Amino acid sequence: MEHTVEEFLGGIAAALPRVLAGLVFLALAALVVRALVAAVRAALDRVYPAQPVYVQLGATVAGVYLLRDIDFNPGDRVVAGGVEGVVRTVELRKTRFDVGGDTVVRANADVEQKWTRKPECAGRRGRPAVGRASESTADLCGVAA
Structure with a gap:
């Protein structure tokens, strides 16, 4: 039993530096992402003021x-x-x-x-009107052909 407990504690001690390195990496990644989001938001706010x-x-x-x-x-x-x-x-x-x-x-x-x-x-006079596909451009522009 003592051997198993020692082996377990030894495994935790060996893994601890990797776990800490992973936590530091996650914290730094979160800071970088927040900085990038803030930079993008600031750039968008300059282009589009007062809008979500x-x-x-x-x-x-x-x-x-x-x-x-x-x-x-x-x-x-x-x-x-x-x-x-x-x-x-x-x-x-x-x-x-x-x-x-x-x-x-x-x-x-x-x-x-x-x-x-x-x-x-x-080059035509008149205002365009909505027409059917069978009508000519002259008809749609309100000008007799």
Whole structure:
């Protein structure tokens, strides 16, 4: 019995340095993770002041989707975020539209939820109207062919 107790205590003594090293590693890893989270949060707070992180990331993700969408480009006439206008610029957080000579800015999260591209009406008079697939661009732009 004494031999078993001595062997058990010897095993604990041999493992103790490894256990302590593991605990120190975990403590340091936790500090590094906290520092990284604080740095990312500070960077996001500078870009997106006074917004929760999930809102900040949502706006950025929507911006990435819009930037990569081949159907949504500067110069396109669209209805998005409650406005109808021509897309001027698409950035990570917001999109700028030309609406009747004014610049209207909408958050990308609002634009990405639902947008509709209007038909091309270059050089034509009249306002584009929603039409059926069988209608010509001239009909959709409110101009007789």
